[in-house]
Amino acid sequence: MAGPELTGAPLPESRLTRWRSIVSDWAADQRTFKHVSWGKSMMWIFLLSDTFIFSCFLLSYMTVRMSTTVPWPNPSEVFALHLFGQNIPLILIAIMTFVLITSSGTMAMAVNFAYRRNRRKTAILMLVTALLGAAFVGMQAYEWTKLIEEGVRPWKNPWGAPQFGSTFFMVTGFHGTHVTFGVIFLLIVARKVWRGDFDTGRRGFFTSRSGNYEIVEITGLYWHFVDLVWVLIFAFFYLW
Amino acid sequence: MVDTAIGREPIAPAEAGEVELYHPHSWITKYVFSQDAKIIAIQYSLTAMAIGLVALVLSWLTRWQLAFPGTLSFIDPSQYLQYITMHGMIMVVYLLTALFLGGFGNYLIPLMVGARDMAFPYLNMLSYWTYLLAVLVLVASFFVPGGPTGAGWTLYPPQSILPGTPGYEWGIILMLASLIIFIIGFTMGGLNYVVTVLQGRARGMTLMRMPLTIWGIFTATVLALLAFPALFVGAVMMLFDRVLGTSFFMPSLVSMGEQLQYGGGSPILFQHLFWFFGHPEVYIVALPAFGIVSDLISTHARRNIFGYRMMVWAIVAIGVLSFVVWAHHMYVSGMNPWFGFFFATTTLIIAIPTAIKVYNWVLTLWHGDIHLTIPMLFALAFIVTFVNGGLTGLFLGNVVVDVPLSDTMFVVAHFHMVMGVAPIFVIFGALYHWYPKVTGRMLNEWLGQLHFWVTFIGAYAIFFPMHYLGLLGMPRRYHEIGQTSFVPESAQNLNVFITIAALTVGAVQLVFLFNLFWSLRYGRASGGNPWRATTLEWQTPETPPPHGNWGKELPVVYRWAYDYNVPGAKEDFLPQNQPPDWGTG
Numbered sequence: 001m002a003g004p005e006l007t008g009a010p011l012p013e014s015r016l017t018r019w020r021s022i023v024s025d026w027a028a029d030q031r032t033f034k035h036v037s038w039g040k041s042m043m044w045i046f047l048l049s050d051t052f053i054f055s056c057f058l059l060s061y062m063t064v065r066m067s068t069t070v071p072w073p074n075p076s077e078v079f080a081l082h083l084f085g086q087n088i089p090l091i092l093i094a095i096m097t098f099v100l101i102t103s104s105g106t107m108a109m110a111v112n113f114a115y116r117r118n119r120r121k122t123a124i125l126m127l128v129t130a131l132l133g134a135a136f137v138g139m140q141a142y143e144w145t146k147l148i149e150e151g152v153r154p155w156k157n158p159w160g161a162p163q164f165g166s167t168f169f170m171v172t173g174f175h176g177t178h179v180t181f182g183v184i185f186l187l188i189v190a191r192k193v194w195r196g197d198f199d200t201g202r203r204g205f206f207t208s209r210s211g212n213y214e215i216v217e218i219t220g221l222y223w224h225f226v227d228l229v230w231v232l233i234f235a236f237f238y239l240w
Numbered sequence: 241m242v243d244t245a246i247g248r249e250p251i252a253p254a255e256a257g258e259v260e261l262y263h264p265h266s267w268i269t270k271y272v273f274s275q276d277a278k279i280i281a282i283q284y285s286l287t288a289m290a291i292g293l294v295a296l297v298l299s300w301l302t303r304w305q306l307a308f309p310g311t312l313s314f315i316d317p318s319q320y321l322q323y324i325t326m327h328g329m330i331m332v333v334y335l336l337t338a339l340f341l342g343g344f345g346n347y348l349i350p351l352m353v354g355a356r357d358m359a360f361p362y363l364n365m366l367s368y369w370t371y372l373l374a375v376l377v378l379v380a381s382f383f384v385p386g387g388p389t390g391a392g393w394t395l396y397p398p399q400s401i402l403p404g405t406p407g408y409e410w411g412i413i414l415m416l417a418s419l420i421i422f423i424i425g426f427t428m429g430g431l432n433y434v435v436t437v438l439q440g441r442a443r444g445m446t447l448m449r450m451p452l453t454i455w456g457i458f459t460a461t462v463l464a465l466l467a468f469p470a471l472f473v474g475a476v477m478m479l480f481d482r483v484l485g486t487s488f489f490m491p492s493l494v495s496m497g498e499q500l501q502y503g504g505g506s507p508i509l510f511q512h513l514f515w516f517f518g519h520p521e522v523y524i525v526a527l528p529a530f531g532i533v534s535d536l537i538s539t540h541a542r543r544n545i546f547g548y549r550m551m552v553w554a555i556v557a558i559g560v561l562s563f564v565v566w567a568h569h570m571y572v573s574g575m576n577p578w579f580g581f582f583f584a585t586t587t588l589i590i591a592i593p594t595a596i597k598v599y600n601w602v603l604t605l606w607h608g609d610i611h612l613t614i615p616m617l618f619a620l621a622f623i624v625t626f627v628n629g630g631l632t633g634l635f636l637g638n639v640v641v642d643v644p645l646s647d648t649m650f651v652v653a654h655f656h657m658v659m660g661v662a663p664i665f666v667i668f669g670a671l672y673h674w675y676p677k678v679t680g681r682m683l684n685e686w687l688g689q690l691h692f693w694v695t696f697i698g699a700y701a702i703f704f705p706m707h708y709l710g711l712l713g714m715p716r717r718y719h720e721i722g723q724t725s726f727v728p729e730s731a732q733n734l735n736v737f738i739t740i741a742a743l744t745v746g747a748v749q750l751v752f753l754f755n756l757f758w759s760l761r762y763g764r765a766s767g768g769n770p771w772r773a774t775t776l777e778w779q780t781p782e783t784p785p786p787h788g789n790w791g792k793e794l795p796v797v798y799r800w801a802y803d804y805n806v807p808g809a810k811e812d813f814l815p816q817n818q819p820p821d822w823g824t825g
Contacts, residue, residue, distance in 0.1 A: 027447030030255045032438040038259075038359040042435045045465065049427060052469035056516075060473060060509055064488055068504035155485040155501065163504055166486035170477070207362040208262045 043218045047225045054229050057174060058236055061167040073159035075238050078147075093238050096139045097230065100179075103132035104227045107220045114216035119193050122216060126190035129223065133183040140176050144169070168237065175233055178226045182219075189219050251444045251796055261788050262361055273369075275361035276787050277346045280368045282678070284342030287368075288335050289753075291375050295330035298323040300746050307732075307739030309720045317719040318406035321390030324717060325407075326382075328393030329415070332521065333422060334375055336663055340528040341426070341464065342371060344670060345433045345457045347678065351777035352454050354442025354795045354817075356788045359435040363428045370425025377418040384410035392717060394518070397489035397510050401482040403496060408482075416479045423468045423475075433461040442776070444797030448552065449816070451775045451801040452545065455552050456531020459559045460524045466563070467520035474513035481505070511573055515566035522659050523562040526626075527555055529666035530597055533619045535801070536669050537601055539773045540616035541608030542812055544802035546600045554593035554600075561590045571639050572646045580639040587637035591630070598627060609805070609812075613771075614688040618669030621696045622662050629658025632707065647717070650710025653703045661699045668695070668752070675756075676770045680783050681763030687755040691748055698745035705734050772813050775801050779815050 026032055033041055065072060076089035083091065110125035147168075151158045157165045192198065193216065201210040264270040274280060302323045305315045315323075346364065350357050358364045381388040389407035391400030399405050401412055437450075437458040450458075477488040481502075489510045490502035538545045545551060567575060567583045601623050610616065632654040636642045645651060668691070675683050713726045721727055769778040781791045795817040803814035 024446075024448070029252050029446050030439075030441050030443060032447065034255070036439065038435050038439050041439050042360065042431050045434050046427070046431055049430075049465040049469060052466050053472060056470050056473035056513060060477060060488065060513065063506055063509045064504070067506035067509070070504055154480060155487070161504055162487055166480065166484075166488060170480060170486075174476075207360075209260060 037214055039218050040214060040221070043221045047221065050225070054174075054232070057171050058232065061171060061236065064163040064167060065161070068161040068163050070161040072161050073157065073164050075240070078159065078164075079143075079238055090238055092139060092143055093234065096136055096143075097234055099132050099139070100136050100227050100230050103129045103136070104224055106132065107223045111217045111220045114193065114213040117199070117213070119196060119199075122213075123190045123194040126186050126193065126216070126219075130183045130186040130190065133179050133186065133223075137176055137179050137183070140172060140179075144172075171233060171237070175226070175229060178229070182223050182226050185219055185222065189215055251798065254443055254794075258356070258794070259359075261356055263787070273365060275357075275365045277350050277358045277361070277364060278678075278785065278789075280364055281343050281346035283368050284338055284346060284371065287372055287375055288339040288343060291330055291379070292335035292339075293753075294379070295327045295335060296746055296749060298327040298330075300743055302327060303739040303742040305719065307736040315719075318387070318390055320719040321392070321717070322388050322406050322411070325390050325393055326378075326388050330378070331660065332393065332525070333419070334378065336525045336659075336667075337426070337464070337521070338371060339667060340525060340663070341433065341457060341461055342368065342429055344453075344528060344532065344674075345461065346429070347674070348453055348777060349433055349436050349457060350440075351677075351780065351785060351789060352451050352775055353437060353440065354445055354776050354790070354797060355436055355440045356790060356794070358432040359440050360432050364432050367425050367429035367432070370421060370428065374418045374422035374425060377414055377421060381407070381411045381414035381418070384414065386410055389415045394514060395478070395510075396514075397478060397481065397507050398491065398493060398502070401478065401490075402500075412482060413479065416475045416482070419475045420472060420479070423472045426464060426468060430461045430465045433457065434465065442795050442797055445776075445816075448549070449797060449800045451531075452534035452548070452551055452555070453528070453531040453775075455555050456527040456529070456534075459555050460527040463520045463527070463559050463562060464524045467517045467524065469517075470513045471517035474510050474517070477513075478510065508570075508573055511570050512566070515569045516563075518569060519566040520559075520562045522655075523558055525659050525663050527559065529622065529663040530555060530558075532670045533622050533666050534597075534601065534604075535773075535775065536615045536619040536666075536673055537604050538802050538804065539673075539771050540613050540619070541605050541610045542804045543604055543608040544804055546603035546606075547596070548800065548802065550596055551600055554596045557593040558590060561586060561593070565590065568637055568642070571642045577639075584637055584639050588634065591634060594630060598623060598630075613672075614683070614685065614692055615669040615673035615771075617692045617696075618665045618672065621692070622665040622669065625657055625665060625699070626662040629654060629656075629662055633658055645710060647715055648710035649706045649714045649716055652716045653706035653710060656703050656706075661703065665696075665699075668692075671756075673771065674777075675759070676766030676783070677777055677780075678784055679760055679763070680766055681759050682766045682770060683759045683763060684755050687751055687758075691752045691755065694748040695745055698741050698748070701741035702738050702745065705738055709734060772811070774803055774813050774815050776816050779817050 028034070077087075079093055080087040080089040081091045082088075106125050106129045110122050110129060113121040113125060147157075147165075152165045152168075154166045154169050156162045192202075192211070193213075195202075198211055198213050198215075203210050262275045264274065264276075269275075271279060274283075301312070301315060302320065304312055305320055305323075346358070349355075378388075386407050386409035389395070389400065389405070389411035391405050391407070391412060395412070395415070401408055405412075407415075437454060441447075441450075477486075480486045481488055481490055485501060487502045487505040489507050490500075490505040491507065492503035493500055534545050534551060565583055565587045567579060568587045571580060571583075632650070636645060636651065636654055672683050672688055675681070709731055712728065712731055714721065714731055721731075766783070768780065768783040771778070776795055776797070777785070779795060780789055796819075797816045798818060798820055799814060799816055801816055803809075803816075803818075805812045806814055
């Protein structure tokens with residue numbers, strides 16, 4: 001039997017070599033992610049960690065929803081609003097979602113204007129974003145109030161599995177807290193933009209470091225993340 | 241293979257301008273609310289050691305009760321459970337995690353990668369103070385009605401929040417609150433460590449030239465940032481179960497003859513969340529230990545680390561694998577046999593990268609110029625102990641072996657060997673190794689020898705017989721064994737032996753603490769680089785390193801961290817910032 005043919009043909013670049021060059025790119029001098037500032041890389045890593053928190057919350061919600069023996073309340077009835085003489089399912093949540101997604105748009109525009117050094121427009125758009133975020137939290141507060149008035153508590157509710165109230169208040173509450181922190185964050189940064197801190201090199205009150213317009217983008221990263229999480233919460237709580 | 245390239249490529253210019261440092265003006269901003277990573281590291285270490293001392297005393301009381309039941313009248317069953325619970329939680333989270341990442345991480349990362357400080361000094365300061373708050377909340381639980389929680393360090397519901405478990409009134413609430421605060425504080429620090437390693441290195445310091453210490457701490461921090469969220473969520477939900485009366489983890493049950501309000505929750509869910517944190521936690525503690533011990537061995541055996549690249553990949557591989565093995569802690573909770581099969585397999589696969597590391601340590605020592613300094617002794621003790629603990633881990637990783645051994649002293653012996661004693665040896669070795677850099681003085685050698693030998697032999701005297709007790713079937717967490725048909729009376733003698741050994745080892749830790757403070761004043765002056773080590777922290781212009789670490793010029797790195805005994809070099813070590821035209825030509 002003939003053995004394998006041995007030729008002098010050049011070997012293709014082996015997979016191992018390609019791996020090595022990926023590794024050496026990542027392991028490169030001084031910075032692993034070139035042209036990414038400390039602040040931005042920190043925000044990305046934080047969001048990764050936060051993703052794990054929200055994943056654990058959502059997975060826990062799914063688990064208890066499956067482990068409970070009592071039927072789960074019907075979301076399209078529970079989350080309906082009585083408007084104009086009829087029950088409209090999910091109307092409030094649709095508006096809330098619309099508001100939050102819109103705020104992502106204004107945020108992206110703010111980032112654009114920040115890099116053009118347009119202080120006025122940046123600050124206004126950030127304030128609009130904050131306003132939309134606050135409106136979201138306000139509507140959430142309204143939704144909570146309505147549910148509480150109807151007898152929903154973290155430990156019980158009139159329609160079925162008590163875990164409905166527990167997970168709902170916990171997860172939307174945790175998300176709402178994120179939005180609230182985002183609004184505060186937006187207001188602080190908007191103020192700095194308005195005042196021109198990033199042009200004059202004014203130092204932070206606590207950190208004594210001077211910032212730059214990138215902070216608008218970093219704020220935006222957080223804001224978009226919170227929006228994205230909302231889409232998942234929306235899907236799992238209101239549509240399931 | 242290994243990047244020892246000296247001068248073959250020019251060192252790139254700095255990619256970013258230097259970040260301005262915060263310069264403290266008063267004593268308070270310099271030493272109390274300090275933003276300097278080195279001061280924060282010392283604060284972290286001292287706090288961790290202080291709370292660790294509490295846990296040490298609790299272990300003495302536990303052991304005393306096991307050996308001489310009833311002789312200390314205040315140790316009733318509730319007290320006993322509270323002692324073991326607090327001992328476990330403090331040691332794992334508040335001592336080991338905080339000391340390795342908050343202590344060594346803060347001190348070594350900026351120095352070893354050639355940075356002036358952490359990326360976000362202010363956040364770093366907040367991290368410490370949040371940690372301190374978590375510790376204080378935890379300590380407060382000793383003083384509330386009912387005392388601290390006695391649910392066992394795993395805090396399994398439903399029992400942990402029900403009457404009948406000691407500390408269900410306040411202890412469990414404070415424990416959960418403290419964990420939540422700890423995680424928030426840790427996240428602030430952890431982001432710092434990761435960003436500094438990834439984005440804040442000196443010129444020439446590629447990731448593949450970093451000392452393994454930094455690789456270990458870095459990977460462990462990434463694990464912690466991804467694993468602590470599960471504990472955070474579990475703690476929040478259990479807090480709600482306890483305080484608000486929700487039923488996340490609580491099935492409907494009868495307690496003390498009464499049908500409780502709870503119903504429909506899943507206790508297993510908590511176990512999953514807990515162990516999704518809990519198993520990576522083992523490696524959060526072990527990976528920094530792996531890294532540090534590699535550097536100790538290389539430095540004190542005057543030899544380059546064997547298989548540096550594989551050591552790095554092994555650390556990363558262990559880190560990744562640690563996220564897919566968690567349910568091996570839950571074999572007795574019951575699960576689909578296929579899941580048991582899956583988790584047993586992944587668990588045993590971890591043995592491969594771990595064995596690579598052990599072989600590489602041994603091969604580093606092979607033909608090395610071994611100096612039996614105290615750090616080296618502790619490093620050797622670590623290897624032996626870690627192999628011991630790792631081997632029993634292979635036993636427990638198998639479902640059929642784990643089920644009968646579960647909840648026996650065998651498990652206690654296993655995890656104390658592998659994640660108690662072994663990492664603590666590394667911490668001791670590291671403290672003896674870096675103390676001169678922190679203080680400018682050497683720790684007393686004679687006291688160090690005493691400390692090492694008593695600790696090393698004592699640890700084996702404690703935990704080796706414990707394996708045997710476990711095989712006999714002696715259960716863990718029992719306040720008193722009394723008369724049973726399955727534990728022979730001779731086991732009691734062994735218990736007495738273990739307790740005497742434990743008290744001796746405990747006593748010698750006080751010698752170590754004395755040494756830490758005594759040498760601060762009376763220790764031999766060390767100079768800047770007493771171990772003749774290559775890594776950057778030993779090359780600072782001043783010792784201890786001042787604020788900003790490096791004086792005017794940041795160091796430039798020309799080589800990897802392990803140039804010991806390079807042929808043709810004038811000295812037997814070449815510091816990482818030694819330009820190529822020196823020595824090797």
